[in-house]
Amino acid sequence: MARFLPPSLMLCAALLSGACGDGAPPGSDPAKPAPFKATQVPSSQGLAQAQGFADQSGGGIFATPTGGAVRLRLDGTKAALSAHPQNKATLGSVSATFRLGPHSALVETDSGLFLADKGWLIEPLWQEVLGTGIIATAQTADGAAWLAHPTGLYQMQGGTLASLKLSGQPLTGITTMTAAPAEDGLPGLWFARDGKLNVVVASAPGVYQVRGSDAPLSGGETLVSLAGLSAGTGTAGEVWLLTSTRVLRRNTEGWSTVDLPSRPQQLLGAGRFLWARAGEQLYTYDADAKVWGVAEGLPSGTPTLLAVDEAGSAWVDVNGQALSVSKGAVPRVTGLHQGMLVVEDGLALQATLPPGTAPKSVAFQVDAEPEFAATGPVYSLGGLEADESTLKPYSLATLAPGAHTLAVVSRFEDGTEARRAVSFKYQPLTSTPGFARDIRPIHEARCAKCHTTSPGRPLNTYDLWKSNAQLITAAVRDLRMPADGPLDPQGIALIQRWAASGALP
The missing domain is CATH 2.60.40.10 (Immunoglobulins)
Structure with missing residues (x-):
């Protein structure tokens, strides 16, 4: 199949003038971390001090000090991870891994990008389009995966990789990015660019708006990194900012300054949990319980946060020892x-x-x-x-x-x-889909390129889809398939409804 970059996504507005520093002074949010004896699970494999991916079911995918890629289990042992035999590009030396979905990651090597899924490293169809140098990834509430790259901001959805442009120009210069609600509560993608904080929101299907932010940054204060917390049941998500002088947080009550015992050097969020590293201290925040903690009993030395997961665990490196850290033996x-x-x-x-x-x-x-x-x-x-x-x-x-x-x-x-x-x-079943009318178009648009003869298992007939219905449902529901990016929520729901209602022809 030809490898190409589709037309740019539409934008209905330029960057707004609502700028950082124009909002009211933020209130103070004092953090009072309570010490806890950290539960630690050491890894059998040393890890590079580089961006990693932590799976909420335990373990994750990381770069090793020798440039390899390793997949870890919940107990810290190594699991299978190999380059797919149908790949055309060689794997190369791994530099970092980035989150794409709950159980899938993007692995960056010096020869290109690969998708990690079920023990395989798969060369995506758009691999030749986007070179190395990924800055950050994020997944917004609509299921779209976003990639910040030196050449611009890209969205991966519906099996296509599209460049988001502003007035015809790519959004280059992004330094950090995360997904969290915008100020008006709409699903948002926050990013820092040219020293300013902006947020992307969808004003209509396929139409995006890039807005300025009302973050109350003072003169000379610069943005270092962003972290987002997802919504819980009855609670909204929130965005966190690590700046050159402090930590800022925005939730439904507005902006506030979070007063930790010392300013962190790292800030990472996943699900409803936030982790911060300040010197040799590791702090964690549970947004549901509204409780701060500080880990005790870690190996001596300065820890480096590699990745965090939605279950409240962090993967860290301390003096060459990689381990998972949590407040308890979380199931x-x-x-x-x-x-x-x-x-x-x-x-x-x-x-x-x-x-x-x-x-x-x-x-x-x-x-x-x-x-x-x-x-x-x-x-x-x-x-x-x-x-x-x-x-x-x-x-x-x-x-x-x-x-x-x-x-x-x-x-x-x-x-x-x-x-x-x-x-x-x-969202329980309200309709009864059929394969010919509802599922085959999805197969032809998103699955046929890999699941007709190879590299994936054949799925080019109704009987093959029906006999593999449970495997297919689990893969699309977990956002592991299709290999070139997850389906939109409507497509996922349609396949689930078809399988749950009897897999009709």
Whole structure:
């Protein structure tokens, strides 16, 4: 297939004049970090002090000091990760990895960019278009992945890579970027450029507006990095700024200055958790509990934050030792990720426990309903089928459409507990799609290039789609497929509805 760059995305406005420093002076938000003994999981592999990707189900994908790429599990051991045999470009030396979705990453090498998925490093069809030098990536609430590059700002959606331009010119000079709501609450992409803070919002499908920000920066104060926190159930997302002098935060109440014991040198966010590194101290903030903590018991030396995940863990390097750090032995949830759209009325869900002391009990809770006890070693919310090996789906039929939270909590003999809460949106079936009318157009537009004969498994007929319906649903729902970028939310929901309603022809 030819490799090309589609036309630029539309913009309906130039940069607005609402500039940094024009807003009211921010209030003070004093942080009072409480010390906690950090739970640590050392890695079996040394990691480079470079941008990494942390998977919310545990582990992640990182660069090694020798220029390799490594995929780590929850317990710090190495998992399979290899260049796909159908790649035309050689992998080259890895410099960094960047988040694209809940379970997928973009790996940058000196020979180009590769998508990491299910143990494979796959050469994307647009690999030759975009060279090395990725500055940052982010994923907005509409499912689009954004890439900041020295040549401009790019959106990856619908299988295409498009350049966002302003008055016909590329948006070059971006130094940092994150996804968080704009000041008016619309889904936003925040970025710093030429010393100013801006936010991109969609004013209509395919039409974007680049706005100035009312961030209250003082004269001479410069932007260092941005971090975004996603929305929870009943709570909005927020954007955080690390500047040359302080930390600024914007939530639904406006801007405030966060007073930490010392100014951080790093600031990273994922889900509802923020991590900050100041000197030899690691601070963490839980936006749902509104609680700050400071890690104790880490190896001596200055830690470097490599990546953070939605379960509240951070991957760090301290004097050449790579380890995962968290406030407790947080259980993970498989089958559901933060912000996921669910249309099936049943999900097979289970808790995965980190290494270490086994808990006394594990329980699930949906919203404020009574807890469901789960038994090991599978810890399935719905239990097991009659064969005692297949996870039984848990019924969501009693839930009202809208936002919900699933929590899993581990309780230990010493009276402590560790909790993981995952926000999701439930939109039950309202229609019955058919393959010929609804699914085949998606296959032809997004899947046929890889799933007719190779490199992926053949999916070019109705029977092949039907027999692989569960695998396909899981891949698109987790935003792992298509390999050249996730489907839009409507496409994901359509495939889920088709599979859940009987996979009709």
